[in-house]
Amino acid sequence: MSKALPIALALLLATPTLAEEWHYENASVPIAYFDTGAAQLQFACRGGDLALGFWVRKPNAAVAQAGSMSVAITPDAAADSPVSATSGTSFAQEIPLIHSDGSSVIVRGPVARQWARIAQQAGETIRVAYVRQKASGALEAFDVTVFGAKGSKSAIGKVLERCG
Numbered sequence: 456m457s458k459a460l461p462i463a464l465a466l467l468l469a470t471p472t473l474a475e476e477w478h479y480e481n482a483s484v485p486i487a488y489f490d491t492g493a494a495q496l497q498f499a500c501r502g503g504d505l506a507l508g509f510w511v512r513k514p515n516a517a518v519a520q521a522g523s524m525s526v527a528i529t530p531d532a533a534a535d536s537p538v539s540a541t542s543g544t545s546f547a548q549e550i551p552l553i554h555s556d557g558s559s560v561i562v563r564g565p566v567a568r569q570w571a572r573i574a575q576q577a578g579e580t581i582r583v584a585y586v587r588q589k590a591s592g593a594l595e596a597f598d599v600t601v602f603g604a605k606g607s608k609s610a611i612g613k614v615l616e617r618c619g
Contacts, residue, residue, distance in 0.1 A: 476606035485617045487610035489581075494600040496583055498571050498611050500618035507567040509583050510559035515597040517587075518558050523551045524585045526560055527596070528570050530577035530604070538584050538596040545573060546586070558598075560585075568615075575611050577604035 480486050488497035497508045509526055511518065518524060529544040536542055547570075550560040562570065574581050584599040 475603045477603075477610035478606075479610040479613050481613070485614050487607070487614045489602040489607070491600060491602065494583075494598065494602075496574075496581065496600070496602050498567070498574070498614050500614055501563075503618050504563050505567045505571060505615065505618050507562040507570050508559055509562075509585075509600075510557055511585075511598045511600070512557040514558040515585075518552065518585050518597045519554065521552055521585075521587075523549045524560070524587055524597075526550055526562065527582075527584050527586045527594075528573055529582040530573050531579050532582040532601075534601075538582070538586055538594055538599065540594065545569065558585075571611050571615060574604070575608045577607060579604055581607065 486499040494511045526547045553559045581602045584596040
């Protein structure tokens with residue numbers, strides 16, 4: 456027994472860490488998703504239409520109280536760069552928010568297809584955030600989440616094959 460414990464601990468330490476990457480589920484609703492634990496970004500084929508979902512489990516109070524908000528996606532954003540209209544960011548304007556076990560938005564149609572292509576072409580990261588415009592015209596970003604891009608091309612491609 457005393458020899459088994461050190462061996463078990465050594466095996467646990469030797470187990471490689473799994474790289475975070477996109478997942479694909481080929482169920483009745485095909486879905487490609489990336490989950491950080493705090494937030495999830497997904498592309499799914501719902502009723503024959505492509506839908507994008509962005510879900511934050513514990514949203515900022517401003518998001519939790521809002522009825523709708525814009526959403527921004529930026530591929531390969533610099534780690535310290537702010538969300539802005541001049542940084543290669545694409546926006547979905549004033550999307551209704553769903554408040555159930557967090558806050559989420561669902562985007563369908565041409566914007567979902569455009570964002571799927573953006574996510575597929577990202578090299579390293581995909582940054583998504585809720586945004587609103589201040590009276591001054593500046594953007595205010597909430598729940599900024601960075602998802603890895605590894606595997607996004609293939610996983611999202613499989614969803615697009617079914618309902619692109």
